[in-house]
Amino acid sequence: MPELRDIQFGQSLDYPTVNVNVDRQKAGLLGVKMSDVSRSLVTATWSSRFVIPNYWADPNSGVSYQIQVQVPQTQMTSIEQAKNIPIMNRDGQDLLLRNVASVTPGTTIGEYQRYNMQRVVSVTANIANSDVGSVAKRVEAALKELGQPPTGVTVTMRGQIVPLNQLMDGLRSGLLMAIIVIFLLLAANFQSLKLAFLVVCTAPAVIAGVLVMLWLTGTSLNIQSYMGAIMAIGVAVANAILLVTFAERSRLGGASAALAAAEGARSRLRPILMTSLAMIAGMMPMALGLGEGGQQTAPLGRAVVGGLAAATLATLFVLPAAFSIIQSRAHRRSVSLDPEDPNNSAAADGSIKS
Secondary structure (H helix, E strand, C coil): CCCEEEEEECCCCCEEEEEEEECHHHHHHHCCCHHHHHHHHHHHHCCCCCCCCCEEECCCCCCEEECCCCCCHHHCCCHHHHHCCEEECCCCCEEEHHHCEEEEEEEECCCCEEECCEEECCEEEEECCCCHHHHHHHHHHHHHHHCCCCCCCCCCCCCCHHHHHHHHHHHHHHHHHHHHHHHHHHHHHHCCHHHHHHHHCHHHHHHHHHHHHHHHHCCCCCHHHHHHHHHHHHHHHHHHHHHHHHHHHHHHCCCCHHHHHHHHHHHCHHHHHHHHHHHHHHHHHHHHCCCCCHHHHHHHHHHHHHHHHHHHHHHHHHHHHHHHHHCCCCCCCCCCCCCCCCCCHHHHCCCCCC
16 A cells, blocks of 8 residues: 555564573582572672662661662673573582573564554554544554454554544534425425425535536545535525425416426526626635645635535536426415414415404
8 A cells, every 4th residue: 555654553563572481400410590590690680779679877877778770781792691690509619591591582562552442553654645534544444354363363544544534524424414404494494395395406506516626627526515505505595495496486476387497597596607607706815725734724605606516507507407396386375374374374364364
């Protein structure tokens, strides 16, 4: 995967060590215990200060001083010198470490890391010339190709991928919730599910325009582009409300659905174009990504430009046709239950009395 750079393990898996394997049978014959070996090794390779605390009190001042035994590092620089570490047996005789143990170079894990009490070996990498979401999908595909990991081993992706997935899920849910809320508000305003559905039908055109624009410009679907899509849906719904309101008013006035749709599109052509073009013109500098840091906010501008361009075409050409089809057989009676409403048919024929 050429997008991944500086791939490395997060832990040191081959930390250099010196392995001391004590021959217990030989040590027992020579009168050497494991505690004697470990005490000599600590003194020679580290220090006795943390293993055998020893303090001396100055009789004059009463101040205690810690005393520790340690072989200078300059005198312990090779495995041969380690093999010559003296060890005292129970009879008081000095033996060498080579007499009771084998000393060989080796490697071990430098540090054990755990996550939820489970040992972790992490593989880290940087990303170049790509986005986190695309690389995460390729890594997931590569992990699936590897098949089932061994028993007791689990493979998970962490880092920036986890919050990115959570954020994208939240944005998708927020976009869907915004469309549902707009639909319910329009249904309450028009008192008609069909008219509310007509207005909300511009949302797919916005999403399609956003995706096409992002694909043409090579922009990823990210937080900024989601925000731009939500903004474009808001403007597109406002234009659709304007057209549907005037078309429905003409239809209730006696015109057919087709003529009412054409009249609504003709009369609202200039306001819709002015609103959309003003928004697109305002977002063009941002969409071009000019200036320092412009590429960070460019997806927002590109999403707005693409979404509004597609939504404007859908509002002026597709929405009137859909209105004429859906409202062709709709009645012209008022749906209001207000007895004071002069358009209320029930109030007009006197069936509702105050």
